[in-house]
Amino acid sequence: MWQKSYNLVSVDDICLEADVRKGSFYHYFKSKADLAVCLMEHHYREYEPLLDEVFYSSKAPQKRFEEFSEKIFEVQTEMKAKSGCVFGALFVTLGLEMACEEEAVRTKASEILGRYQIYYATAIREMIDTNSLDEDTRAEEIASTVHSFIVGQMILARINNSLDTILDDLNYGIRRIIKSEMVDKGA
DSSP states (O other): OOSSOTTTOOHHHHHHHHTOOHHHHHHHOSSHHHHHHHHHHHHHHHHHHHHHHHHTSSSOHHHHHHHHHHHHHHHHHHHHHHHSSOOOOHHHHHHHHHTTTOHHHHHHHHHHHHHHHHHHHHHHHHHHHTTSSOTTOOHHHHHHHHHHHHHHHHHHHHHHTOOTTHHHHHHHHHHHHHHHHHHHTTO
16 A cells, blocks of 8 residues: 555455465455554554653753664655655645545545644753743744644655655754744844
8 A cells, every 4th residue: 555555455455465365365354445544553552662762861952863764764765665666655645635525534544644743842942941932933833834834845755756865854944843943032
């Protein structure tokens, strides 16, 4: 589903790839949408320790965003080396494709993307707490802008099937978003 498309992959294709019978599939999943929801949750849980490691470290919050950008680049580079394609973010890919067709998939994608935004807001609030940003800074709004930027960059990387600029673009863009808040607030 992530590599090809939700709509291009049938339950038969999934069963063939997993070497299971169709009855076994339906024993565990009510539908392909149910599998997609479980897949997104499983994928998030695999990456959650990495998020915790990066965003709950003792490094300066600005450095956490740089490290996160590096991790995104590393993961996407590994995936492209194996498949020849940039996949982008699973939640974004499935969420975009199925937002108007499968409410459960859209809801899960939105929920998981919101979890990422919480990590960003936590780092930005720490910048406020350490006076790197003005105390009047609205952390959730800045986190939302950073989040939108990262999602947009992942979409562009997938569309262009290229990681050539993603690391530099992510680091530069996130710094600019946060720095603009520092300038706006007189920091």
